[in-house]
Amino acid sequence: MTSLERLSRRNFLGLTAAAAAGALLPGTAAAAPAAVSTTLDRQLSFFHTHTTEQLTSAYCAAGEYVAAELNGINHLLRDFRVDEIKPIDPRLLDLLFELNTRLGTDQPFHVISGYRSPATNAMLHERGGSHSGVATHSLHMEGKAIDIRVPGIKLAHLRDTAKALRIGGVGYYPESNFVHVDTGRVRSW
Numbered sequence: 001m002t003s004l005e006r007l008s009r010r011n012f013l014g015l016t017a018a019a020a021a022g023a024l025l026p027g028t029a030a031a032a033p034a035a036v037s038t039t040l041d042r043q044l045s046f047f048h049t050h051t052t053e054q055l056t057s058a059y060c061a062a063g064e065y066v067a068a069e070l071n072g073i074n075h076l077l078r079d080f081r082v083d084e085i086k087p088i089d090p091r092l093l094d095l096l097f098e099l100n101t102r103l104g105t106d107q108p109f110h111v112i113s114g115y116r117s118p119a120t121n122a123m124l125h126e127r128g129g130s131h132s133g134v135a136t137h138s139l140h141m142e143g144k145a146i147d148i149r150v151p152g153i154k155l156a157h158l159r160d161t162a163k164a165l166r167i168g169g170v171g172y173y174p175e176s177n178f179v180h181v182d183t184g185r186v187r188s189w
Contacts, residue, residue, distance in 0.1 A: 042097045045108035046073070051080050054108065060097075065090050077114025077146065086115045088143045091183045095167045096146070099181070102161050103153055112147040112178045116140040139169070145182035147173075155179060163188050 042060035047053075055076045059069040073093065078085040096109060116124070121141050125134040139145035150158055155172070158179045162170045170188045171180030 039097070039101075042094070044073075044093060044096055044100065045106075046076055046111050047108045048076055048080070048111045048114075050112075056108070059090075059093055074115075074143075077111065077143075079115050079117045079120050081120045082117050084115070084117045086117075086141075086143045088115065089183050092144055092146060092168075092181075095165065095181060095183060096148075098165055098167070099158075099162055102165070103150060103158070105150060105153060107151045107153070109146075109148045109150060112149070112176075113140060114146050115143050139182040139184050144184065145169075145180060147178045147180045149178050159188075 040060070040063040041058065043056065043058045045054075045056040053076055055072055057069045057073055059066055059073060070087070070090065070093075074085050074088055077088050100109070116138060118141055121134060121138050128134055140147075148158075149155060155174055155177060159170060159172045162179060162181050166186050167183070168186060169180070169182040169184045172189070173180065
């Protein structure tokens with residue numbers, strides 16, 4: 001037996017032992033984030049509650065993001081207070097697509113807040129104080145967070161469905177009638 005054959009056998013035995021040990025660990029599969037939809041064509045609808053702008057966008061076609069559609073979404077989700085646009089994380093759009101699919105609704109997402117400039121974020125944080133829910137280093141400033149509600153969907157159901165995705169952060173603000181979702185680490189508050 002050559003050393004290459006022995007090495008291959010050792011590797012095989014080592015991998016088998018590691019796989020068996022991994023199978024014995026409780027909850028490892030449940031702890032993994034849910035996969036975002038592999039649907040090749042994806043569409044979202046939005047209604048911005050502050051500007052009353054509406055948009056339906058086929059932002060992904062044949063598995064490719066469509067630049068012109070992303071630009072339209074970036075514009076709608078801009079910081080309307082200072083008219084500043086920042087690219088929105090396409091993973092956030094995919095999170096919303098998956099959320100919409102799980103909710104089984106054709107209603108548009110009502111947007112309370114998309115992108116926030118650092119100046120707007122600081123103003124909202126100062127105005128609301130430590131209880132405002134506006135983080136000093138908010139993912140809104142990176143285009144990775146959105147505050148939403150959906151007509152006909154109870155806010156608690158929206159929150160629970162978003163949490164079940166295990167894709168990013170989920171914040172629940174029933175007093176302000178919205179749910180925050182982001183593409184940061186999996187967490188909830």
